[in-house]
Amino acid sequence: GAGVSQSPRYKVAKRGQDVALRCDPISGHVSLFWYQQALGQGPEFLTYFQNEAQLDKSGLPSDRFFAERPEGSVSTLKIQRTQQEDSAVYLCASSPDPTVLSSYEQYFGPGTRLTVT
């Protein structure tokens, strides 16, 4: 079936603009994660949803970052008043069963590359 999809793939925003990044997880996947990847670095966790509940938002860098998953499927990551340091690739991942962590595999989308000028 279809994998995780993200849109847009590329986004250029002027400093101070608001942006919204979309993630469509694999159908039926309960868990959804957002990560931020700076150039030359590994991805860093931002936030986690189990169905529509946001269970962990400890990685969100500031209150300008907001994520939602209102119906337990599609998720949107919103960044308000973008700053240059927000420039990064934003990755979304989904996973089917959060209860069996030993075999818990995450499937990643292609990412959205955000450039703030």
Place this chain on the structure above:
Amino acid sequence: KQEVTQIPAALSVPEGENLVLNCSFTDSAIYNLQWFRQDPGKGLTSLLLIQSSQREQTSGRLNASLDKSSGRSTLYIAASQPGDSATYLCAVPRNTGKLIFGQGTTLQVKP
């Protein structure tokens, strides 16, 4: 706090060579360890997942080992090819499933 480190940061080898990528983690209480591949401008592709009860996993020319007691994992690539050129990332999950990543090893295989 779990920290994941990958050495080396970059590696260049001639085609056909066997090679080893290293991953170390500070907290040995892990559920599993996952190896990913990332091509430039692309997302992450899962290569291998080793459960905490396993010692190794194999897929084609790839073999990943796990030694929890020493906090190490290695990814062995046999008979490397130019198409193997990419960044390789290892990651371990925390209780909620969120992944803690290393910074990656960028591999270049020269024809």
